[in-house]
Amino acid sequence: MARVYFHVDVNSAFLSWSALKALREGSAVDLRSIPSAVGGDEEKRHGVVLAKSLPAKRFGVRTGESLFAARAKCPGLTVVAPDFDWYVQNSKALIRILSDYSPDIEQYSIDEAFLDMTGTEALFGPVLDTAHAIRNRVREELGFTVNIGVAPNRLLAKMASDFEKPDKVHLLPPEDVPARLWPLPVQALFGVGPSAARRLNGMGICTIGELAAADRGRLVEVFGARGDTFWNYANGRESDPVTKQHARDSTYGNSVTTPGDLTAPAEADATLLALCESVGSRLRMDGRTARVVSVQLVDNAFRRKSHQVTLDNPTNSTDALYRIARQLLRQAWPGRPVRLVGVTAERTGTDNFEQLDLFSDPTRRDKQEKLDRAADALRARFGEGAVLRAKLLHPDEKTAAPRALGAAKARDKRRSGEGR
Numbered sequence: 001m002a003r004v005y006f007h008v009d010v011n012s013a014f015l016s017w018s019a020l021k022a023l024r025e026g027s028a029v030d031l032r033s034i035p036s037a038v039g040g041d042e043e044k045r046h047g048v049v050l051a052k053s054l055p056a057k058r059f060g061v062r063t064g065e066s067l068f069a070a071r072a073k074c075p076g077l078t079v080v081a082p083d084f085d086w087y088v089q090n091s092k093a094l095i096r097i098l099s100d101y102s103p104d105i106e107q108y109s110i111d112e113a114f115l116d117m118t119g120t121e122a123l124f125g126p127v128l129d130t131a132h133a134i135r136n137r138v139r140e141e142l143g144f145t146v147n148i149g150v151a152p153n154r155l156l157a158k159m160a161s162d163f164e165k166p167d168k169v170h171l172l173p174p175e176d177v178p179a180r181l182w183p184l185p186v187q188a189l190f191g192v193g194p195s196a197a198r199r200l201n202g203m204g205i206c207t208i209g210e211l212a213a214a215d216r217g218r219l220v221e222v223f224g225a226r227g228d229t230f231w232n233y234a235n236g237r238e239s240d241p242v243t244k245q246h247a248r249d250s251t252y253g254n255s256v257t258t259p260g261d262l263t264a265p266a267e268a269d270a271t272l273l274a275l276c277e278s279v280g281s282r283l284r285m286d287g288r289t290a291r292v293v294s295v296q297l298v299d300n301a302f303r304r305k306s307h308q309v310t311l312d313n314p315t316n317s318t319d320a321l322y323r324i325a326r327q328l329l330r331q332a333w334p335g336r337p338v339r340l341v342g343v344t345a346e347r348t349g350t351d352n353f354e355q356l357d358l359f360s361d362p363t364r365r366d367k368q369e370k371l372d373r374a375a376d377a378l379r380a381r382f383g384e385g386a387v388l389r390a391k392l393l394h395p396d397e398k399t400a401a402p403r404a405l406g407a408a409k410a411r412d413k414r415r416s417g418e419g420r
Helices: 013-024 054-058 067-073 084-098 127-142 154-161 174-180 194-202 208-212 216-223 225-234 265-285 318-332 362-382
Strands: 005-010 036-039 049-052 078-080 105-109 112-116 146-151 169-171 252-262 289-299 304-315 338-349
Touching: 005 013, 005 084, 005 127, 005 154, 013 036, 013 049, 013 084, 036 054, 036 067, 049 067, 084 105, 084 112, 084 127, 112 154, 127 146, 127 169, 146 154, 154 169, 194 216, 194 225, 208 225, 216 225, 252 265, 252 289, 265 289, 265 318, 265 338, 289 318, 304 318, 304 338, 318 338
Parallel strands: 036 078, 146 169
Antiparallel strands: 005 112, 005 146, 036 049, 105 112, 252 338, 289 304, 289 338
């Protein structure tokens, strides 16, 4: 039986989801219809475009550039702060719809998922009709749009979903690869980043077709195993699974640039606690625990330093994460003032078993778990400000958690892609 895969990709995810939130809160303007962008706090050094509307794209605004540069291109640009809790809610709503069509779903990032639709024609009819049905349901029930690529492997399905946007379904069978993929610039191929594209251009390879026709051995000489992957991808072959990055092998992390440079570890403690609370609540929400905790620091010379530790027992407790991160922070503190602090939980899983030693207090641990979950429930119902730790109310602006954490608090760095 021929395989059939769908790649479902939310159109301008962060911008679309922020637009929906604004409309629900009474805005008379749909951000998707005007030059707009999702970005950080320009005054707090977070001025980067995370997502942009199609009208903003027409002005040349690009994801990843500074808001200063974006405003130079589009002086009337409307900028809104990200809301990662809201984005996660929309992502989960999308997955719930997709689960009605296939039990085999691989969520590639917060706004992308693959569905194995092989053999579903008997249930839902022709696959293109099913793709359109999913697209229409998402638009009508959730209020945002998706592109769906349909192909016999994940690679081609993902490439197809990047064709004309928004709100489209595209079929890409292998026989159409020469006509539809090969004329595209080589950087349009999945997995070919800017650096690889420059090296390929230097070899005289500027299009996907030229890459497909290139000497395979030469590509391996230059790029190692990646060269073989590039050659296979250019020829429409999925030599390696596109979906190596499974959600079940995910990393949870947040980072924030501070309003002012921090000169001592104690000045970062409140920020660190807020980050650990965010990471811990996300772990608990997904029913996961982490075995590795790391802290990242960037000093005012933009030099990065990090420390990590592997835990004897996995955890998702805010207090445990903070206790460990605080020790790592002091170990990693550089000789220069710090401008960015980050916390990451890795090697996550659903193993909630904890080996207690003679000195552990199970009563205290159970009490802390109940407190964490009660706080999570209150925040879910009444908002992030419903429950605050006393340490986060520190009157000293320098040692308080920066306000920018309101935007960064639920940032999910699960090796995921940004909203487009």
